[in-house]
Structures are given as structure tokens and as C-alpha cells.
Amino acid sequence: MEILKIADLHAFIEEKEVIKGVNLTVNTNEIHAIMGPNGAGKTTFINVIMGNPKYKISSGDILFKGKSILNLSVSERARLGIFQSFQYPEEISGVTFMNFLKLAYEKVHPEKQMNVLEFGDMLLKTADSLKIDRDFLKRYVNLGFSGGERKKSEILQLNVLNPQIALLDETDSGLDIDALKVVSDGINHAAEMGMSVVLVTHYKRILDYVKPNFVHIFIDGQIIKTGGIEIAEELEKSGYEEVRL
Numbered sequence: 001m002e003i004l005k006i007a008d009l010h011a012f013i014e015e016k017e018v019i020k021g022v023n024l025t026v027n028t029n030e031i032h033a034i035m036g037p038n039g040a041g042k043t044t045f046i047n048v049i050m051g052n053p054k055y056k057i058s059s060g061d062i063l064f065k066g067k068s069i070l071n072l073s074v075s076e077r078a079r080l081g082i083f084q085s086f087q088y089p090e091e092i093s094g095v096t097f098m099n100f101l102k103l104a105y106e107k108v109h110p111e112k113q114m115n116v117l118e119f120g121d122m123l124l125k126t127a128d129s130l131k132i133d134r135d136f137l138k139r140y141v142n143l144g145f146s147g148g149e150r151k152k153s154e155i156l157q158l159n160v161l162n163p164q165i166a167l168l169d170e171t172d173s174g175l176d177i178d179a180l181k182v183v184s185d186g187i188n189h190a191a192e193m194g195m196s197v198v199l200v201t202h203y204k205r206i207l208d209y210v211k212p213n214f215v216h217i218f219i220d221g222q223i224i225k226t227g228g229i230e231i232a233e234e235l236e237k238s239g240y241e242e243v244r245l
């Protein structure tokens with residue numbers, strides 16, 4: 001089933017065209033990796049799908065299960081089942097991670113309310129299954145989290161909120177190998193539960209653990225090439241300039 005369809009999308013920030021005609025279709029359960037150099041517009045692309053109002057769409061469409069979502073706000077898109085991770089998550093002091101997750105869950109799933117005990121139980125089970133330390137849940141959101149802990153917190157959030165599609169931006173950056181494994185397992189686990197994933201990454205490394213169905217090369221606001229994992233291998237060897245040819 002088709003979850004997300006991006007049709008000839010053009011988007012601007014501050015008068016500058018950053019997304020220059022992108023097409024992408026993501027079906028249920030598929031993992032799509034998007035790779036590209038710095039400044040190519042990958043983060044912008046993810047923000048535009050989520051509906052960040054900083055960006056202006058000049059033409060094209062974004063369809064979720066066949067319906068345009070261009071007129072929906074970020075939170076309406078989240079309620080439909082679109083999840084975005086943040087490249088630079090913010091600290092929120094005074095809110096424990098557990099409470100933060102409960103609030104987020106209530107916002108995204110208003111129809112599936114759980115009491116504190118039920119929610120806590122589900123949260124502990126999810127944390128355990130992802131090998132994420134339970135103590136983590138009592139800490140304030142992102143306060144003093146290391147880079148790896150922030151990424152783990154995103155993956156826990158992803159598995160608790162259980163969206164239909166996850167847009168993950170540089171989830172692998174700055175991770176040591178153990179954290180990379182936890183994060184990758186969390187993404188694979190989410191995909192096994194039926195989620196679709198768009199994974200933006202700079203390096204091939206995470207693709208040794210998360211197996212994408214498609215790899216897209218994103219350069220200068222466009223997807224210039226699509227294929228399987230072999231494209232990422234080619235890229236590793238020869239760099240973006242060669243792949244473009």
C-alpha cells in the first residue's frame with residue numbers, strides 16, 4: 001500500500017529554491033535511504049514533508065495514503081502517523097522523558113488513551129526490548145544527554161509512538177558502534193512492526209545494519225539516482241561527483 005507520495009515537489013526557503021522537483025513513493029514497510037552531500041537539501045526535504053511552516057512549497061504535492069496533506073499543520077500530520085526525528089533535538093528541562101513521551105502519545109493517539117500505569121508498563125517493555133536503560137526514562141528530556149543518548153531517545157520515541165512512517169534525519173551521526181547498533185535495531189524493529197522509514201544519512205555505515213529497500217542519491221535539491229544498496233557502495237568508493245555521471 002502506498003503511504004507517502006511526493007510529486008514533483010518544489011520548495012523554497014528565504015526566496016531560495018532548495019527542493020527542485022523531487023518525486024518519491026514510499027509503500028508500507030519499505031525502508032528508503034536518502035544519501036547526499038552537505039547542503040543538498042535533505043533536511044529541508046524532511047521538514048517540508050512534516051509541514052514546517054518555515055518552508056514555502058511553490059509547486060507539486062505531498063500525498064499521504066492518496067490524499068494531499070499540503071494544507072495540514074505539523075500536528076495534524078503527526079496524528080495521521082508521520083513522525084520526524086530532529087537533527088539537533090532541543091533540551092526541555094523540568095520534563096522527564098517518560099512524561100514527555102506520555103504527552104506526545106496523547107497528542108498523536110487521542111483515541112487510544114492509557115492510564116499512567118498502562119503507559120508506564122508499555123514504555124518499560126519497549127525500552128527493555130530496545131536495550132535502553134530504564135533510568136533514562138526518569139531523566140529530563142535531552143538535558144545532559146550525550147549524542148548517542150539523544151539518538152537512542154529518538155528511537156525509543158519512534159517505537160512508542162508507532163507511526164506509519166518515520167522520517168529520520170542523520171540518526172547515525174556521532175554514534176559509537178554500540179549506540180549505532182541500538183539505534184539500528186530500533187529502526188529495524190519499528191520496520192518489522194509495519195512502519196515505513198525514510199532514513200537520511202551521510203554515511204553508508206548505518207546501512208550495514210539497517211537494510212534499505214531503496215537508496216536515493218540526493219544532490220542539489222533533486223534525487224538524481226535511485227537503486228539498491230549497491231548505489232551506497234558505489235558512493236563509498238567513488239564519491240558523489242562520480243555517482244552523478
Ligand code: ADP
Pocket residue numbers: 013014016018036037038039040041042043044045
Ligand atoms: P542538507 O540537510 O542536505 O545538508 P539543508 O536542507 O540543511 O541540506 O540545506 C539546503 C540548503 O538550504 C543549504 O544551502 C542551506 O544553506 C539552505 N538553508 C537551509 N535552511 C535555511 C534557512 N533557515 N535559511 C536560509 N537557508 C537555509
Ligand code: MG
Pocket residue numbers: 042043044087169170
Ligand atoms: Mg541535513
